Amino acid sequence: MIESIRQFLLHPKETGGIESSDELAELITDIPNLASAKSVVELGPGTGVFTERVIAKAPKRCRFFCIETNGHFSRVIAEKYPYVRVYRDSAINIRKYLAMNGLRECDVIISGLPWASFEEDFQEQLLQEIRKSLKKGGEFLTFSYVQSMLLPAAKNFRALLHENFSEVRKTYTVWKNLPPAFVYHCRK
DSSP, X not given: OHHHHHHXXXXXXXXXXXXXXXXXXXXXXXXXXXXXXXXXXXXXXTTSHHHHXXXXXXXXXXXXXXXXXXXXXXXXXXXXXXXXXXXXXXXXXXXHHHHHTTOSOEEEEEEOOOGGGSOHHHHHHHHHHHHHHEEEEEEEEEEEEGGGGGSHHHXXXXXXXXXXXXXXXXXXXXXXXXXXXXXXXXXX
């Protein structure tokens, strides 16, 4: 957790927060499709709190990889989970890595990205890439901190979710998370 705080202080626009709680990790991976997914991509895995749950819940034959811009976190994931591919790059290049893994689209995308710290143009571009990367009926899950909901970037992000996905649901708030957070569960 101390290293997560350090990375947040060094790279606040890339890191976005401290370390997600086990309860938030459980919530973001608590979807029926994960158990039958043939392909899952995690964007911004950080220290791997969500990664651990994906590994536990996805089928063994599932194609799973992560994309992380932060060099420190990329190394952490590679060391903790040597059997999981982790690419050090921007999530905007998701389709490049799908192709490298023999895929055109995937079933599930789980994101730990700091959406409220992104410029509105980048949010829009990235969400379009995510939508294009999902199969029809595919699921996109990401979280947001409660206190960021009033920020213009967070309001823009919420509007973009509704523009890009046929279904957008908001879960209950995980108050034990620091800061408190909830999950957006979106379907293409």
